Amino acid sequence: MNPRKDLLTIGSLSTEEINTILDSATAMKDIFTKSVKKVPALKGKSVLTLFYEPSTRTRSSFEVAAHRLSADVTTFTVSTSSVVKGESVHDTIDTLMSMKMDYIIVRHKHSGIPAVIARHCKAAVINAGDGAHAHPSQAFLDAFTIREKYGEVAGRRVVIIGDILHSRVARSTSCILKRLGAEVAYMGPGPLVPLQKHTGIPRFTNWDQIFEWRPDVIYLLRVQNERMDAPFFPAGDYHQAFGVTEERLERIDDLNLSIMHPGPVNRGVEICDAAMDYRNTLINDQVENGIAARMSILYHLTPQTQNND
């Protein structure tokens, strides 16, 4: 296996690599329970988080992961940088490369930006979410969480519910789950769920169809109002039509289904309060596993910045 420089999409990885990263995430998670939660794997390496979009969870998850691998972490804050002065991404990258960073973790509202950066620099680039394109580290933590819960991903059925059109999580998570042998379906408001002929993923339009399909995991997405230039559906309808209501939660409980969500959660929109405390809600596991998965990703990549010293 050639050393991999960047993690841009799940699709670019071999199944062998996906399994390697998931396996070492298990080892990384074991570190969390030790008294010293740190290993020297990335000692002396510099990691830059470059977030052009607001993010608390993903950014701090990556930062904690890098710290636990003993890397030095620099935060590039976009609001105080020259980006707001109109500097192009290329010029920002030239500047950052002059600082000799080994890993760049990037999030941008435009699909495809991490690939542009990866092409033009020697640092390992990790896509921490680009537009509606990909969010591979989220996919790893989701697959890891399902594997932890059920023993293996293969054979499981996962329905992803919500705004599929704008969701990089839906794209990356469905991709990794299918690669690992799970079945995936989409459900959501009509304008927000692309056609099956374009996605290759079955498309449901209501909960009855979902319960009939008998999934193992209900994966809820956040309604991303900030990505919508104009309303896609009647705002008042969402919870009643597509959310986990208390009524539906009873059914979910009867069938012993799990609930996942990439966060942050809109209570009362995609999920009711009671569902947050439901015994099979894996949302907090996802957060913890996110650190392990991201440590494993950092460990797996090989920047081209090293000299043989």
Next chain:
Amino acid sequence: MTNTYILNATWAPTGEKCDICLGPGKSSSFEKLGGLRTCDAEIQPAGSMSAPDGARRIDATGKLVMPALFDLHAKVEVPGRSKRESVSRTGQAAAQGGVWGMLVIPTRGFMFDNYATLDSFNDAVTQRSATEMLPAGTISLGAQGAQQAPYNTLSARGVNILTDGDRVPDNLLMLHRAMKYAAELNLTFAIRGDVPALTANTYMHPGSTSYALGLHGTPACAEEIGIETLLRLAEDTGARLHIQTVSTAEGVESIRRAKARGQAVTAEVALHHLLYTHENVGDYDTTFKVTPPLRERSDCEALLAGVKDGTIDCIVTDHTPCTPFDKKQDFISAPQGMTALDTFLPALYTHLVKPGKLSWAELVQACCVAPLSIAEPQDSESDTDASVPLLLFDPEPEYTVTPDHIVCGTMNNPQIGTTLCGSVTLPLQ
């Protein structure tokens, strides 16, 4: 008569062997080509021509002679270069691609909404370009879609066609009044079928590629609705209408229906919409970011069928120079457009004529006769005794297009790196 020589070649539109006598003062008129006149050359069936004294004979067996092409949709501005340099480079690129004349679409650098810009552009063309360049006026001031441009002034400077370039007017009231006013001046409105409200913030055709790349799709119905709207406006106002860069099968069908009910409308397709699909975008290849976007293979086929049955009158380049830096940006930020003038005739030949999808006669009709009759209508005031030069096309050479082939000044030509056949000699003398 001096400087005369005779070529024995094949007359491309008919495939017959012919002799061509080249020299000043010679000309031919071709009924089959809509009365097209060629300049400085006379064509006769092979062997029937008596050579003037002192004429040189050149054996051009295996080569084709044909009218040079006219491109109804090209942008001349090369970002980052002076306007004069842009004109000269684009002229060279056109000649290399077999194009002797073009309609220049307004851009930010060449905003043809006033006489001063038109005059300085025409001066630059006279001084710098062997290629004919006819400016298209804008529909609205600054192509902003708000207020009508001074059509009388533009018309007096020889403008026959109005277009706001890439921008489609979204103010139908402005457009309706503009059409009513300009109908008196015999101006043609050249507009793309689009509903801007439906296509804002979209970047490519909706499908498996747009889903995989996380890019918002441009619905095909926006083009169809736009075309139907334009057809109704033109019908109501009596304005001449030319539909630019049709990209969808539904769009072709709308125009076919309009022509069937007798409406005088013309339409064009860009070469890239005949050759490429949305799948060419691949992994965010910004060269293939165009407006309207590349569609499905079935759309390419419907567009070509439209060219063959005359629903689509012209094939154009939609030549749009972009700097390498512009196209190196991410797909959403990068500007739309590709260049095509440098390789136009070899690409038409390699991809359409050679595989038997388009005949030479159809090519000459769609790339010379029809665009010329739209750019310079017979009844237009500026109709001078314009005649078309001939070019010589050698279909034999096969070569890989390298950046060295490209003279227009920018490298956003999708033919770079591909193999093309054929080379152009233009001008002939």
